[in-house]
Amino acid sequence: MITKQVDVAIIGAGTAGMGAYRAAREHTDSILLIEGNQYGTTCARVGCMPSKLLIAAAEAAHHHRHTDMFGVASNDPEIDGRKVMQRVRAERDRFVGFVKESVEGFKAEHKVMGYAQFTGPNTLKVGEDLVVEAKKIVIATGSRPNIPGFLHGAGNRLVVNDDIFEWEELPASVAVFGPGVIGLELGQALSRLGVDVRMFGVGGAIGPIKDPEIRDYAEKVFNREFYLDPDAKVESLERTENGVEITYQHREKGLITETFDYVLAATGRRPNVDNIGIENAGIELDERNVPVFDRYTMQTRSLTDSGGSRPSHIFMAGDANNDLPLLHEAADEGRIAGDNAGRFPEVRSGKRRTALGVVFSDPQIANVGLSIQEVQERCRSCYATGHVSFEDQGRSRVMGKNVGLLKVYGEQGTGLFLGAEMVGPGAEHIGHLLSWVAQRRLTVSEILELPFYHPVIEEGVRTALRDLNSNLQLGPAVIERCMDCGPGA
Structure with missing residues (x-):
């Protein structure tokens, strides 16, 4: 030794x-x-x-x-x-x-x-x-x-994301468990490459989305391409000679049984x-x-x-x-x-960046800064929201990518931009822009003073911020009133 x-x-x-x-x-x-x-x-x-x-x-x-x-x-x-x-x-x-x-x-x-x-x-x-x-x-x-125990019933047809990239050929069908970041990205990609995909979740979550309105919108959009039940009722799952047989409650067809080539466990890490x-x-x-x-x-x-x-x-x-x-x-x-x-033993605090997350699905998903729940905890009732639909947004319609919803959050009194959540076109880029201004602690009015070119998808961001700005009440009197709402309000 x-x-x-x-x-x-x-x-x-x-x-x-x-x-x-x-x-x-x-x-x-x-x-x-x-x-x-x-x-x-x-x-x-x-x-x-x-x-x-x-x-x-x-x-x-x-x-x-x-x-x-x-x-x-x-x-x-x-x-x-x-x-x-x-x-x-x-x-x-x-x-x-x-x-x-x-x-x-x-x-x-x-x-x-x-x-x-x-x-x-x-x-x-x-x-x-x-x-x-x-x-x-x-x-x-x-x-x-992390693989829940019941998925082991799939036997040698149970895979994780690590395994997929070693495939030499694409299978005919895959059941995806977990509509999180990994499940959404890989499940949709496989579906678009001709693989028959079903996606099952527990508890209703979709990706990292926290805002209920954004989550509901995303669920409808993804279901246009493949079956997605974020709160599925799976009755049984077992390996058979033909693949993996899954019996579940289909939201439209009732109790059904289908057989898949593989089960992808995208159930977190x-x-x-x-x-x-x-x-x-x-x-x-x-x-x-x-x-x-x-x-x-x-x-x-x-x-x-x-x-x-x-x-x-x-x-x-x-x-x-x-x-x-x-x-x-x-x-x-x-x-x-x-x-x-x-x-060590001297220790210094390091700089942590504004929260930024992106899901590379289509439409993409982005979350920036504080989530809606964190905003409510911080500000109680002293916050406002703004939103924009990308269904009629100019550049998005030009490109045929007019599917999406963006919500932005701001603090009453100060007008500070707090965070945003989005499902829609160009979310990876919009998320970056909004994370930068959040980290610089800009107010909504200060962000609106920045340049927006025409015609670009980012004009939708300006529309959402204008909507938020119209819902904000600013000034010392509002700040004083909000002091009673809770910590940091």
């Missing part, structure tokens, strides 16, 4: 881990980056990039079918599933290669392959032959698909902290056995003999902390965690 002593140990070499490594290197050369499986981030290998490659193929097929409105004759495209998946895998491997090149640039003595297990607050066992004693530790172990001996780390855990941490410093809390806790030398970053499982957030968190691990 070999023992290695380091100043900082980082568990996981994904987006957060690499960010932590680079930040910690600014403070110390005594550092070890531990990777248990393979180099290449979740985004590059099984997430953002391969899914967008599949979506790009699906959009090409969809556009080919819908050109009649422009006076251009259309027909069903001939989809070569094998070629579709060949491009997905080839380009995916290219993106993974870039990540591997980055890791190869790290010093050899700073890297080790092997699964790490806490054996104490400052000690890690890596594989069978190495013990690492570290003064500071960053946990950046990522996440993995769980943090990889249950397999690293976290109980030996001596830190405070929440009810899910995930470490409690400060999202501005990434610092966890050590348990004390008196039953309390104090700031710890262990930091959390990326999907492992189960906070905001997005690449740009993981990169930010990695930098914050690595910087604080490197300078």
